[in-house]
Amino acid sequence: MTTDDWLADTRTSYDTVAVSYTDQMRDAIAGDLYLRAALALFADRVRAAGDGPVADVGCGPGHVTAHLRGLGVDAFGIDxxxxxxxxxxREYPGLRFEVGSMTDLHLGDASVAGVLAWWSLIxxxxxxVPTVFAHFHRVLRPGGPLQLGFHVGDVSRLKTEGYGGHPMKVxxxxxxxxxxxSWLRDAGFEVEAHWLLDPxxxxxxxILFARRHP
Structure with missing residues (x-):
């Protein structure tokens, strides 16, 4: 499968489920102590690195971006x-959201103080992956934090429906x-910690915590 193929399938799938996904995920952070703690730690790391704009890459309907803003982080979303x-x-009219791809991230070099990618690498x-992590490294300021969330395992599967039974192809x-x-270290990141959730x-x-080397 080419890059264009899987990107097109992913885009179409999430266009299809956008409203139902939003309804299901609206209270996800409020209902999970550990997700809130991870975001609070990320916000602290952004402040320790000097503050500045933060990219929530794969932001979906914006609920994580909005939570970060509530923590005092100058976050914007890309999806x-x-x-x-x-x-x-529509949900967060005062915030900045842009259409874009992590495989071709249109942000300037060292232009953001932090990057968050929660369950958008899946x-x-x-x-x-190396191309995407190279983009993350390029756009982050030296010392800036990166936080990733993802599913743990060793398998891949084709998802054909979801979020209310809507058709998907991802x-x-x-x-x-x-x-x-290991991929992060190869891209020039220092890996600080990871949390295993729902063991x-x-x-x-x-959730994996890393930063660009100063």
């Missing part, structure tokens, strides 16, 4: 799906934290 961006702009094929890739950390669930989640 591949125009449908998701339309919803985000549709990214392995061979695209591959969902589960990865081990050590593998993601007793069938599908575990991880």
């Amino acid at each position: 591949l799906s125009p449908g998701m961006i339309d919803v985000a702009r 549709h990214l094929p392995d061979d695209e 591959h969902v890739h589960r990865r081990q934290p050590d593998k993601v950390a 007793d669930e069938r599908v575990r989640q991880a």
Whole structure:
């Protein structure tokens, strides 16, 4: 599958489910102590690095971007799906949201104080990861934090419906934290920690904390 193919499938899928996804995820952060703690720690790391704009890459309907703004972070959102961006702009009209792809991130070199990518790497094929992490490294200021959230595992599956039974066509890739950390080190990041969430669930989640070397 070419880059254009999986990007087009992902874009169309999330355009289709944008409204139902928003309804299901609206209270996700409010209902999870550990997600809130991870975002609070990220906000602290942004402040420690000198503050500035923060890119929420794969922002979906904007609820994470808005939470970061509530923590005092100058966050803006980027998402591949125009449908998701339309919803985000309606839900949070005072915030900045843009259509864009993490595979071709249109941000200036060292232009952001932090990058967050929560569960937006899960549709990214392995061979695209180094390109995306190189973009993250390029746009981050030296010392700036990067936080990733993803599904833990060793398998990939094709998802054909979701969020209210709507049709989708996306591959969902589960990865081990050590593998993601190795890719980050290769891209020039210092990996600081990772959290394993839901360890007793069938599908575990991880949050990985890193920063660009000063």
